Amino acid sequence: MTKPHIAVVGAGIVGICSAYFLNKSGFQVTLIDKNDPGSMTSYGHACTFADYACIPVNSPDLFKDIPSMLLRSDGPLAIDIFYLLKNLNWGVKFLQNCTKNRVNHITNSLGGLLNSASISYDEIFSEVNVSKFIKKEEALYLYQNEKEFLKAKITNKMREKNGVKIKILSKNEIRDLEPNLNQDFYNGQLFLGSRHTTNPLAISKEIFQAFINSGGQFIKSSVENISPKDTSITLTYNQNNYNYDKVVICAGSWSNNLTKKFGDNFPLDTERGYHVLFNNADLINRPVGWSQSGFYLVQLEEGLRAAGTVEIAGLSKPENKKRTNMIENQARKLLPQLKEVKSTWLGFRPTLPDSLPIIGKSEKNKNIIYGFGHQHIGWTLGAVTGKIINTLCNDIEPNLNIEAFKPSRFN
Numbered sequence: 001m002t003k004p005h006i007a008v009v010g011a012g013i014v015g016i017c018s019a020y021f022l023n024k025s026g027f028q029v030t031l032i033d034k035n036d037p038g039s040m041t042s043y044g045h046a047c048t049f050a051d052y053a054c055i056p057v058n059s060p061d062l063f064k065d066i067p068s069m070l071l072r073s074d075g076p077l078a079i080d081i082f083y084l085l086k087n088l089n090w091g092v093k094f095l096q097n098c099t100k101n102r103v104n105h106i107t108n109s110l111g112g113l114l115n116s117a118s119i120s121y122d123e124i125f126s127e128v129n130v131s132k133f134i135k136k137e138e139a140l141y142l143y144q145n146e147k148e149f150l151k152a153k154i155t156n157k158m159r160e161k162n163g164v165k166i167k168i169l170s171k172n173e174i175r176d177l178e179p180n181l182n183q184d185f186y187n188g189q190l191f192l193g194s195r196h197t198t199n200p201l202a203i204s205k206e207i208f209q210a211f212i213n214s215g216g217q218f219i220k221s222s223v224e225n226i227s228p229k230d231t232s233i234t235l236t237y238n239q240n241n242y243n244y245d246k247v248v249i250c251a252g253s254w255s256n257n258l259t260k261k262f263g264d265n266f267p268l269d270t271e272r273g274y275h276v277l278f279n280n281a282d283l284i285n286r287p288v289g290w291s292q293s294g295f296y297l298v299q300l301e302e303g304l305r306a307a308g309t310v311e312i313a314g315l316s317k318p319e320n321k322k323r324t325n326m327i328e329n330q331a332r333k334l335l336p337q338l339k340e341v342k343s344t345w346l347g348f349r350p351t352l353p354d355s356l357p358i359i360g361k362s363e364k365n366k367n368i369i370y371g372f373g374h375q376h377i378g379w380t381l382g383a384v385t386g387k388i389i390n391t392l393c394n395d396i397e398p399n400l401n402i403e404a405f406k407p408s409r410f411n
């Protein structure tokens with residue numbers, strides 16, 4: 001009997017991990033991407049395996065915080081008002097998800113998924129040796145003043161309910177851990193047991209290579225159309241049609257361009273984020289999150305990266321230099337020893353208005369399976385999503401409750 005043939009569209013970390021697990025469980029798998037594997041959003045992020053990051057951007061305080069955030073040129077958020085007005089549906093739905101009840105629901109749902117994130121990666125890492133790209137120095141958050149810290153205390157309670165272990169640190173304790181940091185902050189906290197990577201692209205490439213070595217196929221092409229048939233799904237790329245038994249869509253922020261071709265339209269938008277790469281080595285030992293400006297500093301093999309912030313401005317606008325200048329200036333305040341900037345980068349977090357990913361079978365056709373919309377934590381959730389997608393393709397119920405991620409929730 002021939003094995004069912006599955007196409008995975010999108011070779012970001014979610015698509016690569018999905019292809020890896022599907023191939024392992026015996027499917028014939030073709031991974032398709034118009035770019036090199038792992039080279040888009042999954043390349044330029046802040047590199048944390050952020051199992052602790054169950055708190056969404058949605059917040060009951062957002063209504064009162066947004067005006068001051070927007071007024072501050074060094075704040076974590078920027079909004080292109082004209083873009084937002086054209087895409088009001090996403091903005092309204094996002095605010096509807098800022099009630100206390102909704103935020104609790106989102107936190108607990110993400111918490112459930114995040115609790116299986118590390119163990120799912122470890123399944124891959126037991127076969128694909130990437131240990132030289134992973135560091136166990138735990139992530140540190142810094143708080144600017146007492147007010148910021150008191151806010152964090154509320155979200156810490158929600159994290160702790162979801163199994164996250166936190167250690168509050170005094171200024172002196174932080175100085176002992178990170179002596180090069182400028183001391184202009186109030187206090188901070190460590191996320192116990194967290195880890196990070198020093199080379200995300202290398203990890204993606206290694207998992208991708210393991211997939212290829214065990215019989216997986218990669219096609220570098222842009223998928224232009226998807227059309228479901230009774231017994232197969234047709235993909236159009238390279239100006240031809242190709243039939244597959246099942247298709248998995250992991251195309252990150254671009255997923256809706258494909259799903260809407262067959263009438264599955266999602267309120268998917270992007271939270272743009274940036275990084276600035278400095279020509280430095282060994283100033284910090286761990287990811288350092290600077291809450292007031294919304295970015296992390298992290299030491300990578302290629303330099304010291306300052307990555308984060310949110311900009312609502314869609315997929316087509318070029319890099320906004322004001323944002324990278326802001327990140328550079330704020331990073332230099334925390335680490336005055338930073339040398340020159342090597343490069344800057346713009347990436348596209350795929351975000352649904354409830355900050356929950358879509359993981360599940362399409363309502364339009366059960367042979368189309370989705371894994372996209374992982375917003376700020378897609379790097380962390382790559383492996384667990386791949387595992388769930390594999391169970392769904394095998395028509396098995398996943399052992400995690402994925403009700404909150406079902407595609408039909410926006411109908």
Ligand SMILES: Cc1cc2nc3c(=O)[nH]c(=O)nc-3n(C[C@H](O)[C@H](O)[C@H](O)COP(=O)(O)OP(=O)(O)OC[C@H]3O[C@@H](n4cnc5c(N)ncnc54)[C@H](O)[C@@H]3O)c2cc1C
Pocket residue numbers: 009010011012013014015032033034035036038039040041042043044045046047048049050221222223224250251252253254255258272273274275307308309347348349350372373374375376377378379380381
């Ligand atoms: C500044 C910043 C910091 C971040 N920090 C962290 C962090 O520390 N920890 C964390 O867990 N997450 C972090 N994230 C989030 C994380 O990077 C993303 O959630 C994750 O990379 C999304 O992965 P993905 O595979 O869904 O998408 P992507 O990596 O974007 O991959 C999607 C792929 O689909 C392909 N594609 C799209 N359309 C088509 C088509 N029609 N045909 C063929 N191919 C197609 C694209 O070429 C792309 O390669 C951060 C993000 C940003 C921007």
